Amino acid sequence: MSDDEKNPARQIITDYAQSHFRYFRTADGTVYAQRNGHPVARPIRSQGTTGSHRQELMVGLFRDGIGVFNGTAMKEALDLIEALALTEDVQPVHIRVAPGYDGATWLDLGRSDGQSVRIHPTGWDIRTPDPKEVCWRRTQLTGELPLPAKDTNGKGIDLLMRLCNFATAETECLAIAWLIGCLGPSVPVPAPFLTGPQGAGKSTGGRMLVRIIEGMTGDLRRAPKDEENLIAAVAAGWVTALDNLSHMTPDLSDAMCCIVTGAENVKRALFTDGDVFRVGYRRPLLLTGIDVGVIRPDLAERLLPLRLERPKVRRTEDELWAEYAEALPVILGSLLDLTVKVRAAEAETPTDLRMADFAHLCAQLDAATGLGALAAYRASLDDLNDDVIEGDLLAQTVLKHAAGIEPGTEQRMTSAEWLHCLTGLYTGEDFRPLPKGWPTTGKVLSDRLKRLQPTLAARGVLVDWGRTNTARYIEIARPSTAPVPPEQEAAF
Template sequence: MAEDDKTPAREIITDYAQQHFRYFRTADGTVYAQRNGHPVARPIRSQGTTGSHRQELMVGLFKDGIGVFNGTALKEALDLIEALALTEDVQSVHIRVAPGFDGATWLDLGRTDGRSVRIHPTGWDIAIPDPREVCWRRTQLTGELPLPAKDTDGKGIDALLRLTNFANAETECLALAWLVGCLGPSVPVPAPFLTGPQGAGKSTAGRMLLRIIEGMSGDLRRAPKDEENLTAAVAAGWVTALDNLSHMTPDLSDAMCCIVTGAENVKRALFTDGDVHRARYRRPLLLTGIDVGVIRPDLAERLLPLRLERPRVRRTEAELWAEYEQMLPVILGSLLDLTVKVRAAEADIPTDLRMADFAHLCAQLDAATGFGSLAAYRASLDDLNDDVIEGDLLAQTVLKQAAGMAPGEETRMTSSEWLYALTGLYSGEECRPLPKGWPTTGKVLSDRLKRLQPTLAARGVLIDWGRTRTARYIAMTRTPEQPAHQQDTLH
């Protein structure tokens, strides 16, 4: 055959690729490759050392006797495939948890055979999802889960609670509510913060909760130093677990708020001048630590305190984890059974809580099991409000100011007038020096009050903003009725 009659290598590769793979794009324009009949999709531009589409294409061409091709031919073929895929329909890719057809939810077991768990309104089963229904994205953080056991009769839940050291039944039911929430792709869940005395097994309990969802390879991590590294870690997995937090900077606190309720990160695409890369993320978080100091009000609304106590009988790590690994299929099966029951339960949606979806899930859990998780969740938020107030001298001063007002009374002043009044109230007759971080202008005071608004409202003090013809004002109102324990905190 003459040299000119040979089929170009790029065409051979392109024809083979289109016969054995399906190519599609996501909403952000990333092109993925999915082997026919298999639910796992890989970005075609991935340069990972293992598991990249380029590698699986090279291996397929070699094993099927097509040949071995140089990098130039592969690059030209992938360039053409990428251009063709940009005209295809948009489809989403998911990590670990995904919505399916007919109200079902899928859980990726991380297995090479693609078998996953389908949670549907009447139960759950193990199957390989239709590639048009679910496309899984795998990363180095995607661990393998065992096949869950059927007909566990709740034994897995009992085993999990026996292996952990939760302080009381209220904490246990909140931990179960969080686990059920992690299996929902569209339900924002607050971040559990495992606290307790030294030696209470916070890290061990955190690993156990994490590994139910992420497999035995999942582990706790130190908090990244900056938001960019935290976002990268979050985007590569489903549950992100941070261990031994002792301090939380304002930037880290804001980043955690965005992760829990969802946000988008935009940065310049590599090797381009004008293109950008968009990353949307909303992930479950898990935190452990003894104390993180002052908690900001917006993060407090997104936390779920889970207190542990020191165990009466100590066990070796090897013995503990051997039992846990043996029981993991039963634990996962029991969690799936509980999830089906919870989703089938009917309950009213609490409208007074920030994390209304999680509050509704707690109400469903109570309806399905008789637990008191919603009341426990309200109590935990109340405790967090106390923590916010105890760590914020401005909040304490506002409550002291409101204590001198009659129930139902409203006071309006400009932000500068409020700053003068609150500063004088704090300093008192002895002219105490102002603490570090005290507002220095009316604008700063107004911004601080906006952050404290939900916390103060929970203590019966309403803050609102308005405008007259001549100036803007801040209105402070003491609600007509306050619980006795709230009034005690004011004096």
């Protein structure tokens, strides 16, 4: 085909595309196409199985009777459209949950018609969002949610609790708080860790929680073997659920910390020498397992233990999930009703907890319902501190040494001196061998103590670092009085 014949085809495709689609770019420079009046956007370079923009453009040209064009004309037209879109305004795209105008947030129902839930300060309703307000991105992990039921009177929450095997009322209110947090696009929420004896329904309970947000196709999956695959899975969905964890490597633990509170990954762009692309992510995370072994202190502050118990009556999978699917519209409607009520409640923000946004959400839930979620959250963190100490011989040795320090006093030594002191205390008179992973230098000891600092502080042992004119030192102290929790202080 001659150039004279190619140019009209390229121009026809470009004119059709610009009249039927809106093109824009995101902050990382990716160009998206959005059909006029529809909130779902697709990257124009995508070749994904969920439907690429190239495919929908070809189908539109064919169905509108304009014609079928060869790949060269289509490529040239998309190249031009992409270049033109790079001069347009920047707009973000969102998966499942997005901020909106006037304090509202949106929940993508994953429907082909684009209908979504708008959660606003006075209630919630179902509508198709303005494409300039919300741009949804869909992937294979974006399942379809049913239309939520109205006027449920809280019945859906009761149905969910009956279907799950949560051991205590405190566990139930923490699960509810986490679900409400999942509907907030800017609130980091700790990762629920569903645990309990074998046969307690941990995987089933995890699926039920995930499918409230991700639809009936949402499921648990094994933890990827490397961080790169984990980040790819996280970026493609909203809730990431990892099943049956039995061991947690330091790299996986660090990656989970980043997923919960947010991080960014920079990689070299394909087929380039110097260009890069950025992947930012912060997602709700859910874990299940009986025991993951030693939990690192930084991850412990980002976990939400939910204990389940073995059901007294067993049911078939078909029967259980049929009942769940029937109840899901009511469960989702009740969750939305409760979310509106909680967001309208006023409460003080606890300032002594790492996940302050989630702690504030728990306080709002208490103000709206009186469930006692904040106290349950504090108790869960206290239990996790015990788990960290039980799995860390260095922490146990520091607490043993601190027990001999007079309250209100402190001890200062260099890191090397502390290493000698703590090593001698651990080995004792019988010179028992040091465990694997015991610090070998003062620098390693100092780094380990920095990780353990919040855990030790929760047990009344304060660790600090300083410098004199001659050397740096580490200070271990016991305060004269234990700190009073904010809720108890307010009662005095």
